[in-house]
Amino acid sequence: MTDLTSFIAGLPKAELHVHHVGSASPRIVAELAARHEGRSPVPADPAALADYFAFSDFAHFIEVYLTVVDLIRDDQDVRMLTYEVGRELARQQVRYAELTITPFSSVKRGIPATAFCEAIEDARRGAAADFGIELRWCFDIPGEAGLPAAEETLRIALEEKPEGLISFGLGGPEIGVPRAQFKPYFDKARAAGLRSVPHAGETTGPETIWDAIRELGAERIGHGISAVQDEALLDHLAEHRIPLEISPTSNVRTRAVAAIEEHPLATLIGKGVPVSINSDDPPMFGTTLEAEYAVAARLLDLDPTGVAGLAKGAVEQSFLSPAGKKALLAEIDAYAGQNRA
Numbered sequence: 001m002t003d004l005t006s007f008i009a010g011l012p013k014a015e016l017h018v019h020h021v022g023s024a025s026p027r028i029v030a031e032l033a034a035r036h037e038g039r040s041p042v043p044a045d046p047a048a049l050a051d052y053f054a055f056s057d058f059a060h061f062i063e064v065y066l067t068v069v070d071l072i073r074d075d076q077d078v079r080m081l082t083y084e085v086g087r088e089l090a091r092q093q094v095r096y097a098e099l100t101i102t103p104f105s106s107v108k109r110g111i112p113a114t115a116f117c118e119a120i121e122d123a124r125r126g127a128a129a130d131f132g133i134e135l136r137w138c139f140d141i142p143g144e145a146g147l148p149a150a151e152e153t154l155r156i157a158l159e160e161k162p163e164g165l166i167s168f169g170l171g172g173p174e175i176g177v178p179r180a181q182f183k184p185y186f187d188k189a190r191a192a193g194l195r196s197v198p199h200a201g202e203t204t205g206p207e208t209i210w211d212a213i214r215e216l217g218a219e220r221i222g223h224g225i226s227a228v229q230d231e232a233l234l235d236h237l238a239e240h241r242i243p244l245e246i247s248p249t250s251n252v253r254t255r256a257v258a259a260i261e262e263h264p265l266a267t268l269i270g271k272g273v274p275v276s277i278n279s280d281d282p283p284m285f286g287t288t289l290e291a292e293y294a295v296a297a298r299l300l301d302l303d304p305t306g307v308a309g310l311a312k313g314a315v316e317q318s319f320l321s322p323a324g325k326k327a328l329l330a331e332i333d334a335y336a337g338q339n340r341a
Protein backbone atom coordinates (compact mmCIF):
# COMPACT_ATOMS: atom_id res chain seq x y z
CA MET A 1 0.00 0.00 0.00
CA THR A 2 1.53 3.31 -1.07
CA ASP A 3 1.53 5.65 1.90
CA LEU A 4 -1.33 8.07 1.23
CA THR A 5 0.88 11.10 1.86
CA SER A 6 3.37 10.06 -0.79
CA PHE A 7 0.52 9.08 -3.11
CA ILE A 8 -0.92 12.61 -2.75
CA ALA A 9 2.52 14.18 -3.21
CA GLY A 10 2.96 12.52 -6.62
CA LEU A 11 -0.67 12.84 -7.76
CA PRO A 12 -1.14 15.21 -10.72
CA LYS A 13 -3.57 17.94 -9.62
CA ALA A 14 -5.58 20.97 -10.70
CA GLU A 15 -6.30 23.85 -8.31
CA LEU A 16 -9.34 26.07 -8.89
CA HIS A 17 -9.44 28.33 -5.81
CA VAL A 18 -6.12 29.85 -4.77
CA HIS A 19 -5.41 33.55 -4.29
CA HIS A 20 -2.43 35.41 -5.77
CA VAL A 21 -1.29 37.49 -2.79
CA GLY A 22 -2.63 34.85 -0.43
CA SER A 23 -0.06 32.44 -1.87
CA ALA A 24 2.95 34.62 -1.09
CA SER A 25 5.29 32.30 0.81
CA PRO A 26 6.93 33.41 4.10
CA ARG A 27 10.19 33.79 2.13
CA ILE A 28 8.55 36.08 -0.44
CA VAL A 29 6.68 38.05 2.24
CA ALA A 30 9.96 38.44 4.18
CA GLU A 31 11.72 39.65 1.01
CA LEU A 32 8.95 42.17 0.28
CA ALA A 33 8.67 43.27 3.93
CA ALA A 34 12.44 43.82 4.12
CA ARG A 35 12.15 46.33 1.24
CA HIS A 36 9.79 48.42 3.34
CA GLU A 37 12.27 48.86 6.24
CA GLY A 38 9.77 48.33 9.05
CA ARG A 39 7.17 50.67 7.54
CA SER A 40 4.87 47.65 7.31
CA PRO A 41 3.18 45.76 10.22
CA VAL A 42 4.00 42.52 8.37
CA PRO A 43 6.93 40.81 10.16
CA ALA A 44 9.86 39.68 8.02
CA ASP A 45 10.72 36.90 10.47
CA PRO A 46 8.96 33.61 9.43
CA ALA A 47 8.16 32.62 13.06
CA ALA A 48 6.67 36.05 13.78
CA LEU A 49 4.80 35.84 10.45
CA ALA A 50 3.14 32.57 11.54
CA ASP A 51 1.81 34.37 14.64
CA TYR A 52 0.77 37.32 12.46
CA PHE A 53 -1.34 34.93 10.38
CA ALA A 54 -3.51 33.94 13.36
CA PHE A 55 -6.97 35.39 12.68
CA SER A 56 -9.62 36.20 15.29
CA ASP A 57 -12.38 36.28 12.65
CA PHE A 58 -12.92 36.75 8.92
CA ALA A 59 -12.79 40.56 9.06
CA HIS A 60 -9.42 40.29 10.80
CA PHE A 61 -8.22 37.94 8.05
CA ILE A 62 -9.13 40.50 5.35
CA GLU A 63 -7.41 43.27 7.34
CA VAL A 64 -4.19 41.20 7.54
CA TYR A 65 -4.52 40.14 3.89
CA LEU A 66 -4.54 43.78 2.80
CA THR A 67 -1.35 44.55 4.78
CA VAL A 68 0.37 41.93 2.61
CA VAL A 69 -1.16 43.50 -0.51
CA ASP A 70 0.46 46.78 0.64
CA LEU A 71 3.90 45.16 0.31
CA ILE A 72 3.48 44.72 -3.43
CA ARG A 73 4.64 48.01 -4.85
CA ASP A 74 5.67 47.54 -8.47
CA ASP A 75 5.41 45.23 -11.46
CA GLN A 76 8.69 43.52 -10.51
CA ASP A 77 7.10 42.45 -7.20
CA VAL A 78 4.08 41.16 -9.16
CA ARG A 79 6.26 39.26 -11.63
CA MET A 80 8.37 37.63 -8.89
CA LEU A 81 5.35 36.73 -6.74
CA THR A 82 3.40 35.19 -9.62
CA TYR A 83 6.38 33.19 -10.94
CA GLU A 84 7.15 31.85 -7.43
CA VAL A 85 3.49 30.87 -6.91
CA GLY A 86 3.81 28.85 -10.14
CA ARG A 87 6.99 27.20 -8.84
CA GLU A 88 5.33 26.18 -5.55
CA LEU A 89 2.19 24.81 -7.22
CA ALA A 90 4.30 22.83 -9.72
CA ARG A 91 6.34 21.41 -6.80
CA GLN A 92 3.04 19.87 -5.63
CA GLN A 93 2.42 18.35 -9.09
CA VAL A 94 -0.22 20.94 -9.94
CA ARG A 95 -0.44 20.90 -13.75
CA TYR A 96 -3.15 23.56 -14.03
CA ALA A 97 -4.28 26.31 -11.67
CA GLU A 98 -6.89 29.07 -11.88
CA LEU A 99 -5.28 31.81 -9.76
CA THR A 100 -7.58 34.47 -8.28
CA ILE A 101 -5.97 37.86 -8.81
CA THR A 102 -7.27 41.25 -7.62
CA PRO A 103 -5.85 43.86 -10.01
CA PHE A 104 -7.90 46.68 -8.45
CA SER A 105 -6.02 46.45 -5.16
CA SER A 106 -2.61 46.78 -6.82
CA VAL A 107 -3.65 49.42 -9.36
CA LYS A 108 -5.10 51.44 -6.46
CA ARG A 109 -1.64 51.19 -4.85
CA GLY A 110 0.02 52.73 -7.90
CA ILE A 111 0.88 49.85 -10.24
CA PRO A 112 -0.46 50.73 -13.72
CA ALA A 113 -2.93 48.13 -15.02
CA THR A 114 -0.93 47.52 -18.22
CA ALA A 115 2.31 46.91 -16.30
CA PHE A 116 0.43 44.67 -13.83
CA CYS A 117 -1.02 42.53 -16.64
CA GLU A 118 2.31 42.33 -18.48
CA ALA A 119 3.94 41.12 -15.26
CA ILE A 120 1.45 38.31 -14.63
CA GLU A 121 1.61 37.26 -18.28
CA ASP A 122 5.44 37.17 -18.21
CA ALA A 123 5.22 35.00 -15.09
CA ARG A 124 2.58 32.75 -16.66
CA ARG A 125 4.78 32.10 -19.70
CA GLY A 126 7.85 31.65 -17.48
CA ALA A 127 6.10 29.18 -15.18
CA ALA A 128 4.84 27.17 -18.16
CA ALA A 129 8.32 27.04 -19.70
CA ASP A 130 10.29 26.45 -16.48
CA PHE A 131 7.88 24.42 -14.34
CA GLY A 132 5.45 22.85 -16.82
CA ILE A 133 2.43 24.38 -15.11
CA GLU A 134 -0.46 26.10 -16.90
CA LEU A 135 -1.67 29.15 -14.96
CA ARG A 136 -4.91 30.95 -15.79
CA TRP A 137 -6.39 34.03 -14.15
CA CYS A 138 -9.62 34.81 -12.37
CA PHE A 139 -9.90 38.59 -11.86
CA ASP A 140 -11.95 39.20 -8.75
CA ILE A 141 -13.67 42.26 -7.34
CA PRO A 142 -12.62 42.95 -3.70
CA GLY A 143 -16.14 43.23 -2.34
CA GLU A 144 -15.23 45.56 0.50
CA ALA A 145 -14.29 48.21 -2.09
CA GLY A 146 -17.77 48.06 -3.64
CA LEU A 147 -18.96 49.29 -7.04
CA PRO A 148 -15.90 51.46 -7.85
CA ALA A 149 -13.80 48.31 -7.55
CA ALA A 150 -16.30 46.41 -9.72
CA GLU A 151 -16.08 49.14 -12.39
CA GLU A 152 -12.28 49.17 -12.40
CA THR A 153 -11.91 45.37 -12.30
CA LEU A 154 -14.23 45.00 -15.29
CA ARG A 155 -12.41 47.81 -17.16
CA ILE A 156 -9.03 46.16 -16.63
CA ALA A 157 -10.41 42.76 -17.64
CA LEU A 158 -11.99 44.04 -20.86
CA GLU A 159 -9.35 46.62 -21.88
CA GLU A 160 -6.13 44.78 -20.93
CA LYS A 161 -7.50 41.30 -21.77
CA PRO A 162 -4.42 39.35 -20.57
CA GLU A 163 -4.20 36.06 -22.49
CA GLY A 164 -4.52 33.94 -19.36
CA LEU A 165 -7.73 35.60 -18.15
CA ILE A 166 -10.64 33.16 -18.15
CA SER A 167 -12.98 34.06 -15.28
CA PHE A 168 -14.44 36.86 -13.17
CA GLY A 169 -14.98 36.66 -9.42
CA LEU A 170 -16.00 38.46 -6.25
CA GLY A 171 -13.98 38.12 -3.04
CA GLY A 172 -13.60 39.91 0.28
CA PRO A 173 -16.23 40.03 3.04
CA GLU A 174 -19.80 38.88 2.29
CA ILE A 175 -21.41 40.44 5.35
CA GLY A 176 -22.73 43.86 4.29
CA VAL A 177 -21.71 43.22 0.66
CA PRO A 178 -24.78 41.78 -1.13
CA ARG A 179 -24.03 39.98 -4.38
CA ALA A 180 -26.89 41.44 -6.49
CA GLN A 181 -25.32 44.93 -6.80
CA PHE A 182 -22.56 43.40 -8.92
CA LYS A 183 -24.96 41.97 -11.53
CA PRO A 184 -24.24 44.59 -14.24
CA TYR A 185 -20.51 43.89 -14.03
CA PHE A 186 -20.90 40.12 -14.12
CA ASP A 187 -23.34 40.46 -17.05
CA LYS A 188 -20.72 42.39 -19.06
CA ALA A 189 -17.90 40.05 -18.04
CA ARG A 190 -19.91 36.99 -19.05
CA ALA A 191 -20.95 38.65 -22.33
CA ALA A 192 -17.20 39.00 -23.02
CA GLY A 193 -16.75 35.25 -22.49
CA LEU A 194 -15.43 35.28 -18.91
CA ARG A 195 -16.72 32.52 -16.61
CA SER A 196 -18.52 33.56 -13.41
CA VAL A 197 -17.01 32.25 -10.15
CA PRO A 198 -17.99 34.49 -7.20
CA HIS A 199 -17.37 33.66 -3.54
CA ALA A 200 -20.60 33.04 -1.62
CA GLY A 201 -21.76 31.17 1.45
CA GLU A 202 -18.36 31.38 3.13
CA THR A 203 -19.35 33.67 6.00
CA THR A 204 -23.05 34.21 5.21
CA GLY A 205 -26.03 31.89 4.65
CA PRO A 206 -27.44 30.03 1.64
CA GLU A 207 -29.29 33.10 0.35
CA THR A 208 -25.93 34.54 -0.71
CA ILE A 209 -25.30 31.41 -2.78
CA TRP A 210 -28.75 31.66 -4.38
CA ASP A 211 -27.97 35.31 -5.24
CA ALA A 212 -24.59 34.32 -6.73
CA ILE A 213 -26.41 31.80 -8.95
CA ARG A 214 -29.46 33.88 -9.88
CA GLU A 215 -27.90 37.38 -10.08
CA LEU A 216 -24.29 36.69 -11.06
CA GLY A 217 -24.76 33.55 -13.17
CA ALA A 218 -22.28 31.63 -11.04
CA GLU A 219 -20.92 28.52 -12.79
CA ARG A 220 -18.95 27.57 -9.68
CA ILE A 221 -19.10 28.96 -6.14
CA GLY A 222 -16.13 29.96 -4.01
CA HIS A 223 -16.59 28.03 -0.73
CA GLY A 224 -20.42 27.82 -0.60
CA ILE A 225 -20.25 25.82 2.62
CA SER A 226 -23.48 27.27 4.06
CA ALA A 227 -25.39 25.41 1.30
CA VAL A 228 -25.75 22.60 3.86
CA GLN A 229 -28.37 24.76 5.63
CA ASP A 230 -30.75 24.59 2.62
CA GLU A 231 -31.89 21.22 1.23
CA ALA A 232 -33.40 22.84 -1.89
CA LEU A 233 -30.09 24.55 -2.61
CA LEU A 234 -28.16 21.30 -2.16
CA ASP A 235 -30.53 19.64 -4.65
CA HIS A 236 -30.13 22.56 -7.07
CA LEU A 237 -26.31 22.45 -6.92
CA ALA A 238 -26.34 18.68 -7.46
CA GLU A 239 -28.95 18.72 -10.23
CA HIS A 240 -27.39 21.62 -12.16
CA ARG A 241 -23.78 20.45 -11.47
CA ILE A 242 -22.72 23.75 -9.90
CA PRO A 243 -19.44 22.90 -8.12
CA LEU A 244 -18.26 24.30 -4.80
CA GLU A 245 -14.59 25.23 -4.50
CA ILE A 246 -13.86 23.89 -1.01
CA SER A 247 -10.85 24.97 1.08
CA PRO A 248 -11.23 23.07 4.37
CA THR A 249 -8.43 24.60 6.46
CA SER A 250 -9.26 28.13 5.26
CA ASN A 251 -12.75 27.79 6.73
CA VAL A 252 -11.31 26.82 10.12
CA ARG A 253 -8.57 29.48 10.15
CA THR A 254 -11.00 32.30 9.25
CA ARG A 255 -13.44 30.89 11.84
CA ALA A 256 -16.10 30.23 9.20
CA VAL A 257 -16.14 26.68 10.65
CA ALA A 258 -15.45 26.06 14.37
CA ALA A 259 -13.28 22.96 13.89
CA ILE A 260 -12.16 20.75 10.99
CA GLU A 261 -14.23 17.85 12.31
CA GLU A 262 -17.33 20.03 11.83
CA HIS A 263 -16.53 20.87 8.20
CA PRO A 264 -19.57 20.11 5.95
CA LEU A 265 -17.45 18.53 3.16
CA ALA A 266 -18.80 14.99 3.74
CA THR A 267 -22.41 16.23 3.80
CA LEU A 268 -21.93 18.16 0.55
CA ILE A 269 -20.47 15.12 -1.21
CA GLY A 270 -23.15 12.89 0.30
CA LYS A 271 -25.80 15.10 -1.30
CA GLY A 272 -24.16 14.77 -4.71
CA VAL A 273 -22.78 18.32 -4.88
CA PRO A 274 -19.65 18.49 -7.09
CA VAL A 275 -16.70 19.77 -5.06
CA SER A 276 -13.02 20.49 -5.63
CA ILE A 277 -10.34 20.61 -2.94
CA ASN A 278 -8.29 23.81 -2.74
CA SER A 279 -5.90 25.71 -0.46
CA ASP A 280 -7.26 29.30 -0.84
CA ASP A 281 -4.37 31.23 0.83
CA PRO A 282 -1.98 28.44 1.76
CA PRO A 283 0.87 30.21 3.65
CA MET A 284 -1.65 32.39 5.51
CA PHE A 285 -3.48 29.28 6.67
CA GLY A 286 -0.36 27.23 7.35
CA THR A 287 -1.29 24.69 4.71
CA THR A 288 -0.57 23.51 1.15
CA LEU A 289 -2.75 21.93 -1.53
CA GLU A 290 -1.17 18.56 -0.69
CA ALA A 291 -2.16 19.04 2.96
CA GLU A 292 -5.72 19.92 1.94
CA TYR A 293 -5.99 16.66 0.01
CA ALA A 294 -4.81 14.84 3.14
CA VAL A 295 -7.44 16.67 5.23
CA ALA A 296 -10.14 15.73 2.70
CA ALA A 297 -8.95 12.10 2.66
CA ARG A 298 -9.23 11.97 6.45
CA LEU A 299 -12.64 13.67 6.60
CA LEU A 300 -13.99 11.42 3.82
CA ASP A 301 -12.05 8.27 4.79
CA LEU A 302 -10.63 7.91 1.28
CA ASP A 303 -8.14 5.42 -0.13
CA PRO A 304 -5.79 6.40 -2.99
CA THR A 305 -8.53 5.69 -5.57
CA GLY A 306 -10.86 8.04 -3.72
CA VAL A 307 -8.19 10.74 -3.53
CA ALA A 308 -7.52 10.40 -7.27
CA GLY A 309 -11.27 10.84 -7.74
CA LEU A 310 -11.09 14.22 -5.98
CA ALA A 311 -8.27 15.29 -8.31
CA LYS A 312 -10.25 14.15 -11.36
CA GLY A 313 -13.28 16.07 -10.12
CA ALA A 314 -11.25 19.29 -9.98
CA VAL A 315 -10.10 18.73 -13.56
CA GLU A 316 -13.66 18.09 -14.74
CA GLN A 317 -14.89 21.24 -12.95
CA SER A 318 -12.08 23.39 -14.34
CA PHE A 319 -12.27 25.69 -17.37
CA LEU A 320 -9.56 23.69 -19.15
CA SER A 321 -10.25 22.88 -22.81
CA PRO A 322 -11.77 19.41 -23.49
CA ALA A 323 -8.39 18.25 -24.84
CA GLY A 324 -6.64 19.66 -21.77
CA LYS A 325 -9.08 17.88 -19.45
CA LYS A 326 -8.69 14.60 -21.35
CA ALA A 327 -4.91 14.71 -21.11
CA LEU A 328 -4.82 15.56 -17.39
CA LEU A 329 -7.50 12.97 -16.54
CA ALA A 330 -5.46 10.35 -18.41
CA GLU A 331 -2.33 11.38 -16.51
CA ILE A 332 -4.17 11.00 -13.20
CA ASP A 333 -5.51 7.57 -14.21
CA ALA A 334 -2.05 6.44 -15.29
CA TYR A 335 -0.52 7.63 -12.01
CA ALA A 336 -3.24 6.01 -9.89
CA GLY A 337 -2.86 2.77 -11.87
CA GLN A 338 0.89 2.68 -11.28
CA ASN A 339 0.43 3.37 -7.55
CA ARG A 340 -2.49 1.06 -6.83
CA ALA A 341 -2.94 0.16 -3.16
Ligand SMILES: O=c1[nH]cnc2c1ncn2[C@@H]1O[C@H](CO)[C@@H](O)[C@H]1O
Pocket residue numbers: 019022062065100101102105140141142143144171172173199202250280281
Ligand atom coordinates in the same frame (compact mmCIF):
# COMPACT_ATOMS: atom_id res chain seq x y z
O1 LIG B 1 -11.21 33.18 1.59
C1 LIG B 1 -11.35 34.30 1.06
N1 LIG B 1 -12.58 34.86 0.95
C2 LIG B 1 -12.78 36.06 0.37
N2 LIG B 1 -11.78 36.83 -0.11
C3 LIG B 1 -10.53 36.33 -0.03
C4 LIG B 1 -10.26 35.07 0.54
N3 LIG B 1 -8.92 34.85 0.45
C5 LIG B 1 -8.37 35.92 -0.13
N4 LIG B 1 -9.33 36.83 -0.43
C6 LIG B 1 -9.03 38.11 -1.06
O2 LIG B 1 -9.26 39.10 -0.09
C7 LIG B 1 -9.20 40.34 -0.79
C8 LIG B 1 -10.15 41.30 -0.15
O3 LIG B 1 -9.89 42.56 -0.68
C9 LIG B 1 -9.55 40.05 -2.25
O4 LIG B 1 -8.40 40.28 -3.03
C10 LIG B 1 -9.86 38.54 -2.22
O5 LIG B 1 -9.46 37.92 -3.44
